Amino acid sequence: MAAACSPDGGLAGTTATPATVDTAPTTTTIADPTTASAPPRFEGGIELVDAKRLSHSWTDGCPVPPGELRLVKVTHRGFDGAVHRGELIVHHTHADGVLGVFRSLFSAGFPIEEMRPVGDFDESRLGSPGQNNTSGFNCRFIEGTTTWSEHAKGLAIDLNPQQNPFIDGTVIDPPEAERYVDRTLKDPGMIQPDDLVVRAFESIGWLWGGDWTSKKDYHHFSATGR
Secondary structure: OOOOOOOEOOOOOOOOOOOOOOOOOOOOEEEOOOOOOOOOOOEEEEEEOOHHHHHHHOOOOOOOOHHHEEEEEEEEEOOOOOEEEEEEEEEHHHHHHHHHHHHHHHHHOOEOOEEOOHHHOOHHHOOOOOOOEEEOOOOOEEOOOOOEOHHHHOOEEEOOOOOOOEEEOOEEEOHHHHHHHOOOOOOOOOOOOOOHHHHHHHOOOOEEHHHOOOOEEOOEEEOOOO
16 A cells, blocks of 8 residues: 555645745656666656646645656566566655665665555555555645645655555554564565665665654655654
């Protein structure tokens, strides 16, 4: 599922204040040097987005307007060992750094099952059992509050939620990820303390929810630590 620092909440309906942001090139591309005999190379880019591209993941009243967000497009390794193309959306101030993180994960061979913006899914599929989507922006509250999730600001990413669940006492999200409450497992796609994934995000100043004390959000990284 497109899980977050806590399970999904609702959307607000107030009017967002327009923001002025710096202009940026429509696309930035990074690629590893390669030759015909070399392994597959990493490819990535950054693109502008609008409300239509964000679909139901954004609405009037969200804490950031579409113009402050960017679509980050990358190649990534899958659990099948093949190279796949993925996309996620983050705040424009972090797009370059996030692109670099996924370049590092590609080079290290870290597998990601699926990577699509939340707005690409039919709303009825969100939260479906077995969904293991890596995603960033999603305009929503933290469940049970009127506090915006860091995802609503484009400042958080959830990575392989099936292998890295949110745990708060007896609550496991997604519920079908119960096997991965055992963090001594070494299954592909799991995130462990001070591993290459944690270090890659730390290199751009992002913190891991697996380091929280009162609860654990093993799939969650954010620019604010929340």
